[in-house]
Each structure stands twice: as C-alpha cells, then as structure tokens.
Amino acid sequence: MFDCGEGTQIQLMRSQLKAARITKIFITHLHGDHLFGLPGLMCTISQGFSEPSKETVMMLYGPVGLRKYVRVNLHLSRSELSYSYVVHELVSPDEELPHDWETWHPDHDAQCDPHHPNEMHDGTNIRTDEQGRWKVTEDDNFVVWAAPLQHRIPCFGYVIHQKPVPGKLDVALLQSKGIPPGPIYGQLKSGKTVTCNGITIKPEEVVGPPRPGKKIVILGDTMDSSKMAAIATDADIMIHEATLEDEMTEVCVSRGHSTPSMAGEFARSLNIKQLVLTHFSQRYKTLSQECEEGEVSVSKLVEQAKTAFQSDNVIAAQDFLIVKVT
Known part of the structure; x- marks a missing residue:
C-alpha cells in the first residue's frame, strides 16, 4: 500500500482487497491526507487475527518522523497489536530539508523515543546512494527505489520494478513430447531439468x-x-x-503541486506508457458526477494532460479503479 489517508479503512472494507494481506506500507510524506489513516488501519488489521501472531511483521517505509509518529499514536491510544511492525526511514540529505526543519523537528532522532511493545526494533535508516536515490527494499521478485520530489516538506516518489520474469513455456512442444500439463511445467519454468516418461528435458x-x-x-x-528521472524512465x-488545471499554474505551484500539463510533459519526457492522474482539488467533479453550470469536471484535467503527454493513454484515478499492467 502507498499512503494511508483518512477513510482508507472504509474504502478497504468496500473493496475486494483483504486488509490482512497488507504487509508493506510506503508513505510518500507526512502530510495528514497521506498519513492520518495509518494508526487506525494498523489496529484494524490487528483485529483480524484470532490470536497474536509471532510470524507476521508489518514493514513501514517513509520519511524521517514516521517512526515517532507511529510510536506516539499507538502509545497514547494504548493500542496493542496482534503482530509486530518495523519502521524504516528514508533519511533526506540536509539540502532536501525545508529551511524551518529544525523548528518543526527539534528532536527528529526518533531513536530516543520509547519502543512500542509490538515494535521489533528501530528499523533501518536508509540513506541515498551515490546517484542520490534510496534503495528501499528488495525481495526475490521486486526492488523498490525512491527519489525526492519537491514539495513543502520532504516527499518521495517510489518505483516498483519487477525483476526479469521467466520466458514463455512452449506448451505445444511439451505436449508433442507427451508431457501433459501439471507440476512439471512449473518446475521447468523455475529452471529445473525434469525427466518424464523416460524423456529428460x-x-x-x-x-x-x-x-x-x-x-x-x-509519486x-x-x-x-x-529527480525521479534516473529511476522512472520507460x-x-x-x-x-494533477491538483489544479493549467489555468491555475501559479497558484498550484505555489502550494507545491502540479498541473495536468506538468504531469503530461514529465511523463512524455520519460517515455512512460500510461499516465494515471490523481490528487484532484475538490473544486472538480468526478467523472461519474454531472456538472452544473459553472462547474468543472476532472475530465478537463485529463484532456490537458493528454495534450501535453501527446497520447490518449491518460486516465483519472477514482475509487476502486483497477488498472491492468500489460
């Protein structure tokens, strides 16, 4: 899951997704509309366990301050979880911090805060590599990278990169050799040599x-x-x-946000295949709502992005939207 604003639990219950299957949550930045639902979601997931689990560990990733935020919320509400969690923080270089950082974070070393009973350990302080990017996490199938975005507080964009997948299995050839579908097909795709009906393949x-x-x-x-270019291309x-329409660029940028054309031009420069717009101002009606005189729909933002992207592969995010990655 990426970000967890208020209302996340309600929408999860309305969806086909199972909250208990969430084991990694990535936070882009610490503004409330991207974060305030996290403690509640963690508690809701905990209630799904019939008894405490020693094997289940929730991994949280985000900016410095996330560890303290979770600890304080769970401590003050006396919330005990049925599973363990670990918070890994992405440490921003000093030049990426706002000028008033020390005013808001006079003691931003969260290591000094007491652990919550369900917190396994302090987690990792992830620092940038020589290219200025963060290698957030990696497993057998995926690696997640992060790079900085310019906003009013430290903010990150994440890239989920699937590792190369096995090539296609030549089913026709196997069947011509008398090898019927079954577990053997999976073994071959995983790189194992198999013997069946006296034939070694x-x-x-x-x-x-x-x-x-x-x-x-x-993002x-x-x-x-x-600064996402190095990890987001192709x-x-x-x-x-795309918070506000192009006609409101000055206001939009002054608040640390982007217009549809900004999103479209950036996506085009990186050779992105499909662009999904999100984070719309409440001034815009959703695609499913009818506009009355003087009202503006999200469709206007989509059209402006298409023009800048020079492609029709632009859609507006909406609740329960499913986008198939092809």
Whole structure:
C-alpha cells in the first residue's frame, strides 16, 4: 500500500482487497491526507487475527518522523497489536530539508523515543546512494527505489520494478513430447531439468528467454518531479498528481503541486506508457458526477494532460479503479 489517508479503512472494507494481506506500507510524506489513516488501519488489521501472531511483521517505509509518529499514536491510544511492525526511514540529505526543519523537528532522532511493545526494533535508516536515490527494499521478485520530489516538506516518489520474469513455456512442444500439463511445467519454468516418461528435458529447450519485468511509478505531492528521472524512465505506468488545471499554474505551484500539463510533459519526457492522474482539488467533479453550470469536471484535467503527454493513454484515478499492467 502507498499512503494511508483518512477513510482508507472504509474504502478497504468496500473493496475486494483483504486488509490482512497488507504487509508493506510506503508513505510518500507526512502530510495528514497521506498519513492520518495509518494508526487506525494498523489496529484494524490487528483485529483480524484470532490470536497474536509471532510470524507476521508489518514493514513501514517513509520519511524521517514516521517512526515517532507511529510510536506516539499507538502509545497514547494504548493500542496493542496482534503482530509486530518495523519502521524504516528514508533519511533526506540536509539540502532536501525545508529551511524551518529544525523548528518543526527539534528532536527528529526518533531513536530516543520509547519502543512500542509490538515494535521489533528501530528499523533501518536508509540513506541515498551515490546517484542520490534510496534503495528501499528488495525481495526475490521486486526492488523498490525512491527519489525526492519537491514539495513543502520532504516527499518521495517510489518505483516498483519487477525483476526479469521467466520466458514463455512452449506448451505445444511439451505436449508433442507427451508431457501433459501439471507440476512439471512449473518446475521447468523455475529452471529445473525434469525427466518424464523416460524423456529428460532441460528448461532452455522449452522456455523462452527471460522477459523484462514491469515498472510502476507512484509519486507523492510534487511541484517538480525531475529527480525521479534516473529511476522512472520507460515505466509501464506513472501515477502523478494533477491538483489544479493549467489555468491555475501559479497558484498550484505555489502550494507545491502540479498541473495536468506538468504531469503530461514529465511523463512524455520519460517515455512512460500510461499516465494515471490523481490528487484532484475538490473544486472538480468526478467523472461519474454531472456538472452544473459553472462547474468543472476532472475530465478537463485529463484532456490537458493528454495534450501535453501527446497520447490518449491518460486516465483519472477514482475509487476502486483497477488498472491492468500489460
């Protein structure tokens, strides 16, 4: 899950998603509309366990301050969880911090705060590499990177990059050899040599070359996404905010946000395949609402982004939208 604003629990209950299956939550920045639902969601997930689980660990990733935020909320509400959690913080270089950072965070070393009973340990303080990016987490299938966005407080964009996937299995060839569908197919795709009906088959004989994995870019609030370029190029999908229409560019940027054309031009510069707009001002009616005289629909933002993107592959995010990554 990426960000967790108020109302997240309600929407999860209305969806087909199971909250208990969420084991990683990534926070782009610490503004309330991206964060205030997190403690409640963590407690709701806890209630789904019939008894405490020692195996389940929730991993949280986000800016410095996230660890303290979770600790304080859970402590003050005396909320005990049925699982453990760990908070990993992305440490911003000093030049990325706002000028009043020390005023708002006089003691931003969250290590000094007492642990919550369900917190396993302090987690990792993730720092940038020589390219100025954060390697957030990695497993056998995916690696997640982050880079800074320009907003009013430290903010991040995340890139989920799937590792190369096995090539396609030549089912026709296998069947011609008398190998019926079954577990053997899976073994071959995983790189194992198998013997069936006296025939030994090597993976390279029936499995095509590895295919590039998918790449998804999810950005937080931003008035300048340019530092994402090194990790976001050629992505299959980019989710980019478009808070106000192009005619309100000056106001939009002054508040740390982007217009549709800003999103579209950036996506085009990185050769993005599909652009998904989000984070719309409440002044715009959703696509399912009828506009009365003087009202403006989100469709206007989509059209402006299409013009800048020079492609029709632009859609507006809405509740319960499912986008298939092809």
